[in-house]
Structures are given as structure tokens and as C-alpha cells.
Amino acid sequence: MPQPAPASEQAFLELIDRHFPNTHRHMPVARGDDCVHLKCPPDMVLSGDLFIQDIHFRNSYFSPADIGWKALAVNISDIAAMGCKPLGFSLGLMVPPVAPDHPGDFWDELFAGMAELAGEYDLPLTGGDLSKAPLLGLNITIWGQPGAQGRILQRRHCWPDDVLLVVGGFGLVRAGLMALEQGGPQAAERYPQAVAAHLRPRPKVAQGLALAARRAVRGSMDLSDGLAQDLPRFLGPALGARLEISVGMLHAETLAWTESQGLDPVPFAYLGGEDYALLACVTPEEADAVARAIPGALRIGTVTSSPGITLNGAPAPGAGFDHFANTQDPA
Amino acid sequence: MPQPAPASEQAFLELIDRHFPNTHRHMPVARGDDCVHLKCPPDMVLSGDLFIQDIHFRNSYFSPADIGWKALAVNISDIAAMGCKPLGFSLGLMVPPVAPDHPGDFWDELFAGMAELAGEYDLPLTGGDLSKAPLLGLNITIWGQPGAQGRILQRRHCWPDDVLLVVGGFGLVRAGLMALEQGGPQAAERYPQAVAAHLRPRPKVAQGLALAARRAVRGSMDLSDGLAQDLPRFLGPALGARLEISVGMLHAETLAWTESQGLDPVPFAYLGGEDYALLACVTPEEADAVARAIPGALRIGTVTSSPGITLNGAPAPGAGFDHFANTQDPA
Numbered sequence: 001m002p003q004p005a006p007a008s009e010q011a012f013l014e015l016i017d018r019h020f021p022n023t024h025r026h027m028p029v030a031r032g033d034d035c036v037h038l039k040c041p042p043d044m045v046l047s048g049d050l051f052i053q054d055i056h057f058r059n060s061y062f063s064p065a066d067i068g069w070k071a072l073a074v075n076i077s078d079i080a081a082m083g084c085k086p087l088g089f090s091l092g093l094m095v096p097p098v099a100p101d102h103p104g105d106f107w108d109e110l111f112a113g114m115a116e117l118a119g120e121y122d123l124p125l126t127g128g129d130l131s132k133a134p135l136l137g138l139n140i141t142i143w144g145q146p147g148a149q150g151r152i153l154q155r156r157h158c159w160p161d162d163v164l165l166v167v168g169g170f171g172l173v174r175a176g177l178m179a180l181e182q183g184g185p186q187a188a189e190r191y192p193q194a195v196a197a198h199l200r201p202r203p204k205v206a207q208g209l210a211l212a213a214r215r216a217v218r219g220s221m222d223l224s225d226g227l228a229q230d231l232p233r234f235l236g237p238a239l240g241a242r243l244e245i246s247v248g249m250l251h252a253e254t255l256a257w258t259e260s261q262g263l264d265p266v267p268f269a270y271l272g273g274e275d276y277a278l279l280a281c282v283t284p285e286e287a288d289a290v291a292r293a294i295p296g297a298l299r300i301g302t303v304t305s306s307p308g309i310t311l312n313g314a315p316a317p318g319a320g321f322d323h324f325a326n327t328q329d330p331a
Numbered sequence: 332m333p334q335p336a337p338a339s340e341q342a343f344l345e346l347i348d349r350h351f352p353n354t355h356r357h358m359p360v361a362r363g364d365d366c367v368h369l370k371c372p373p374d375m376v377l378s379g380d381l382f383i384q385d386i387h388f389r390n391s392y393f394s395p396a397d398i399g400w401k402a403l404a405v406n407i408s409d410i411a412a413m414g415c416k417p418l419g420f421s422l423g424l425m426v427p428p429v430a431p432d433h434p435g436d437f438w439d440e441l442f443a444g445m446a447e448l449a450g451e452y453d454l455p456l457t458g459g460d461l462s463k464a465p466l467l468g469l470n471i472t473i474w475g476q477p478g479a480q481g482r483i484l485q486r487r488h489c490w491p492d493d494v495l496l497v498v499g500g501f502g503l504v505r506a507g508l509m510a511l512e513q514g515g516p517q518a519a520e521r522y523p524q525a526v527a528a529h530l531r532p533r534p535k536v537a538q539g540l541a542l543a544a545r546r547a548v549r550g551s552m553d554l555s556d557g558l559a560q561d562l563p564r565f566l567g568p569a570l571g572a573r574l575e576i577s578v579g580m581l582h583a584e585t586l587a588w589t590e591s592q593g594l595d596p597v598p599f600a601y602l603g604g605e606d607y608a609l610l611a612c613v614t615p616e617e618a619d620a621v622a623r624a625i626p627g628a629l630r631i632g633t634v635t636s637s638p639g640i641t642l643n644g645a646p647a648p649g650a651g652f653d654h655f656a657n658t659q660d661p662a
Contacts, residue, residue, distance in 0.1 A: 048470075
């Protein structure tokens with residue numbers, strides 16, 4: 001049954017207070033002023049991502065708790081991408097006149113999903129804004145700090161011959177998205193891990209901190225738009241890469257999905273999208289040691305001194321997913 | 332002629348780079364990573380406001396430059412409300428498939444309006460997110476730091492007998508909004524200052540810092556929803572206020588508008604909305620000195636030891652503007 005939104009801003013704020021602790025060592029004063037007061041380290045990283053109905057998610061197969069979880073997860077992933085740990089976040093919430101159709105309490109479940117992930121990282125929700133809007137949308141801003149070594153990892157710090165590592169796999173989420181788009185929520189029966197990876201990505205914070213703790217790791221980013229699109233951003237315009245990717249690196253459900261669709265699995269996974277894995281470059285001397293030390297790290301190739309990307313000896317397929325250009329497809 | 336949005340995310344980012352400097356002492360590394368790296372003071376304040384088409388502004392009388400200006404101005408005002416100065420901001424921008432109808436370059440002018448105000452406060456745009464969306468919307472997150480004395484002003488710090496000051500006037504923006512809603516852009520001919528105050532509010536940063544520099548000022552907030560709605564939030568549930576507001580405190584255009592509509596000017600101004608003035612409470616002993624020291628400060632009454640608000644001896648009218656409840660009316 002369609003549910004109206006809580007009648008007043010006050011009712012929404014009380015619901016938020018039930019789900020998110022209102023005191024925290026990082027936030028010495030409770031929410032409720034025009035700004036929150038934060039106790040900050042001297043170096044911080046900050047990012048923000050929009051998460052909008054029918055652009056980034058579909059109500060037809062995202063539960064409200066999935067929406068709350070994923071809106072925060074993609075933001076935490078940006079902190080992990082820098083080799084940092086998250087400290088807190090704020091939320092701009094666009095509230096449609098009637099909540100998307102759902103048997104339970106939509107807003108309560110959305111906040112519960114977000115609070116579950118926030119709790120895993122002990123993150124205070126520091127405030128933000130609520131507004132009526134024609135559709136559901138969330139803008140989360142998140143910030144964090146470097147680990148003990150104080151290192152912040154960036155893109156465009158590769159050197160020729162560096163080894164490229166991916167931590168967390170790639171291609172599985174694309175399989176999950178396509179299976180959901182084709183089969184709806186029942187896709188979870190056949191592709192449970194692919195669907196879960198799409199609905200509830202797990203940010204790689206511990207892995208990012210582990211990368212930043214090793215001097216041999218020169219840089220990292222998170223794979224949000226797929227290797228094909230993100231790798232050139234990581235390398236910068238002057239460098240290229242020689243990739244060697246085997247089917248053995250791919251998830252069994254990625255292989256099952258591509259087989260069912262008659263698709264070639266390696267280029268499929270290379271195009272990817274929303275993997276929220278970490279892509280890192282490591283000095284060649286230390287690459288084996290780093291790859292062994294970080295669970296889930298895959299060596300996918302090496303950096304070359306001139307532009308252009310090859311995949312298993314042939315020019316790599318282009319494009320990948322463009323969140324911005326492809327209005328129709330959620331991803 | 333309707334204009335398509337820039338074709339790619341890259342084109343948008345280049346447009347942003349043309350308008351907003353990409354290095355700053357607060358932002359030692361240029362935009363372009365998953366997060367920005369910020370150099371931070373130990374105490375910060377942070378806030379975020381949504382600014383959405385047909386909820387917070389209308390394309391029919393907001394120029395793109397006004398939209399860019401005001402989206403940032405309402406956020407800077409939250410920093411001013413705490414007696415702090417802004418340091419930087421990030422932007423989540425929802426881009427509709429076709430820009431609102433406008434003779435010039437819509438996006439260029441929107442960023443120019445935002446950059447004009449950002450430049451006044453030397454604020455770097457640190458990054459954010461771009462997404463296609465069915466309508467134009469902006470979510471700005473902003474942060475700042477206390478002035479030299481290190482004080483952060485809050486709500487709910489009033490004592491009985493404190494004097495209530497408003498810095499920057501109230502009621503004029505409501506007149507501007509109503510004149511624009513009734514007459515469209517031509518309302519500016521008859522009510523130039525009221526219309527300008529609605530389209531391009533000026534945050535009261537210097538005034539907020541001046542308030543925070545005086546120990547006798549116990550707290551402040553900004554008037555975003557009008558005195559009638561914001562004053563109870565400022566007082567908290569245990570206190571009330573005795574207000575003495577004369578027509579002499581009101582702007583000439585507020586008086587002209589209310590006269591033209593047959594409205595009583597004092598309750599009209601008390602209901603207000605989007606004044607982005609500062610409301611402060613000051614010890615009775617120092618109230619005159621503070622009011623004299625801060626240009627534009629008006630004494631509007633005193634805090635009482637029990638709840639309830641009187642306006643010139645009678646119970647004050649209730650309500651005021653609720654951004655959240657009133658979907659139809661932009662304000």
C-alpha cells in the first residue's frame with residue numbers, strides 16, 4: 001500500500017534520531033543546529049555521491065534497506081579508494097510525496113539499512129537536509145582520515161612497469177545488474193552473490209588502509225564505472241597498460257551469467273561497472289609481496305610507458321559504463 | 332531555445348574547472364580523485380542544503396546565475412549562523428536532460444553565479460558528483476571554522492531576560508517571493524530590493540563572526556523559515572519571548588507590499604521566510620553595546636522564563652513557512 005511520507009520534518013527527524021546515535025567523539029554536540037560541530041584531524045578526505053531513483057537504483061528490485069545501505073556504501077568506497085577510513089557523513093534526502101510501494105515501513109527500513117552499514121564503521125550521521133521532491137534521491141557527503149602512516153592514495157601516480165592490482169574482483173556486479181534488469185528480484189535465486197553485490201556492495205576500507213600502509217603501493221582508486229572506464233583515469237593520459245586477465249580470475253556467477261547470454265566473459269568483466277573494488281599500482285619489486293598480503297588481490301597486468309591498453313594481447317574494448325551519459329540504465 | 336546539457340561528464344568538469352580555481356591552501360591537491368584532500372582546523376562546522384527546482388526556486392523568475400548564487404548563499408548562511416567563516420564546499424548536481432529555457436548558456440551562467448559568491452569568500456569548490464536527473468537540483472555541503480576567539484554559536488542557549496537581536500532584517504524576502512509569484516520577473520521594477528533579497532540573499536558572515544567575538548552573545552541561528560517558525564527552535568521548549576516589533580523596523584518595500592495587499596505588516600514580517608538574517612540572544616547588560624556595534628542589528632524583544640511568544644502584547648501568530656510541508660510553494 002502506498003505510504004505517505006512522515007507528516008512533518010519533525011517526524012522525520014525523530015525517525016532519524018531513532019536509527020542514528022546523536023552523540024559521538026567526532027561530533028561533540030548533538031544534531032539540531034544550523035551546522036554540526038566536528039572535531040577534525042589535520043588531514044581529511046571528503047567526497048559526495050548522489051543516489052537517485054531510476055538513475056542509480058530501481059524500486060522494483062531494491063528494498064528500502066538496500067537503498068539506504070547502497071547510498072552510503074558507494075560513498076564509503078570513495079574513502080576506501082584513498083586508502084583512508086571514514087569518520088562521518090551527512091545526508092541530503094529528497095522525499096517524494098508517496099513512498100515507493102512496499103509492504104513494510106519504507107522510511108524506517110531505509111534508515112535501518114543505512115544505519116546498519118554506518119554502525120559497521122562507527123560513523124555518525126551529522127545532519128543534512130530534508131526536502132520534498134518529485135522523486136526519491138539521496139546525496140551523501142562523507143569524510144575520513146588517513147590511517148596510521150598518514151598516507152593518502154591518489155590516481156595518476158603510476159610508473160611504467162608498475163603492477164596493477166584489483167582488490168575485490170570485477171565483473172560480478174555487472175552480471176548482477178543485468179540479471180536483475182532481465183529477471184527482477186527472482187534473479188537472486190540463480191545469481192545470489194551477483195545480485196547481493198549489486199544491491200549491497202561492501203566497501204573495501206580495510207583493504208584500502210592495508211594498501212596505504214605499504215610504501216610500494218603508489219596509488220589507488222575505486223572501480224565505480226568499470227575497469228574499461230576507470231583504468232584510463234587511473235593511468236592518466238601519458239601511460240597505458242598491458243592487461244592479462246584469465247577466466248580463472250572471474251567469479252563463478254559472472255561465468256554462469258555470461259555463458260547463459262552467450263557473452264565473452266573477460267571483456268564483459270573488463271567493461272564491468274559498480275565493482276567498488278580497489279585498483280592499485282605497486283612497484284614491480286614488491287608486487288608479489290603486496291598481492292600475497294592483501295586477501296582478494298588480483299594481478300591484472302602492468303603499466304606501460306605509452307598510452308593504450310591491451311587486454312590479453314589485443315586492443316582492449318573501449319567505453320565501459322558512463323553513469324552520466326546513460327540516463328536509461330541504472331548502474 | 333532549449334539547450335541540451337554538456338554531452339559528457341568530462342565536458343561538465345571542464346566547465347567547472349573554468350569557473351572554480353582548482354588549487355587552494357585548504358585543498359592542497361586539485362580536484363579529480365575519488366575524494367578531495369583537505370587541510371583542516373581542529374574544530375569545524377559542517378552543513379548541507381538541498382536546492383531543488385519548483386521546491387526552492389522557480390525557473391520562471393530565477394536566472395541561472397541566481398540559482399547558482401542562491402544555492403550557495405543559503406549554505407554559507409548556515410555557517411554564518413554558527414558565528415563561523417566558511418572554508419570550502421562540495422556540490423552534488425542533478426542535471427535534467429534539457430536545461431531550463433534561457434537565452435544564454437544556462438550551465439555557464441549557473442556556475443558563474445555560484446563562482447561569483449564563492450569568490451567573495453575565497454571558497455574552493457572541492458568536488459562532488461554529477462548525475463542526470465529528471466529535474467534540476469543542487470545539494471551543497473559546506474564547512475567552516477570559528478573565528479579568532481574559537482567560539483561556535485548555537486541554538487537553545489538563551490537565558491530568561493536575554494535580549495533578542497535580529498541582524499539583517501526580516502519580512503522583506505517574503506514580500507519579494509509573493510511579488511514574484513504574483514507578478515513574475517517584472518516585480519523587480521516595483522520591489523527591486525525585495526526581489527533581489529529573494530533571488531540573491533547575502534549571507535551574514537561578517538555579522539556572525541562579530542556576534543561570536545562578543546562573550547555577551549550566548550547563541551545565534553539564521554532565519555531560514557521565518558521568525559515565527561525559527562524563534563521557538565532558537566528558544567527551545569522551556570522558554571518563551573516577549574516581542575516588541577514596530578513598523579519602523581521593517582523595510583519600506585515590505586510596507587509597500589503589505590499595503591498593496593491589505594496585509595498587516597508586522598505579523599507579515601514575523602511570519603517571514605528565507606530572511607537569512609541572524610537571530611541572536613545577548614545578556615541584558617550588554618545588549619545595547621552589542622546592538623550598537625553590529626550594523627543592522629535590531630532589538631526585537633526579550634526571552635521569558637516560560638514558553639509562549641507574545642508579539643506587541645498579544646499571542647504571536649503561529650506557523651510560518653514550512654519548506655517541508657508546503658510542496659507547492661517555493662520558498
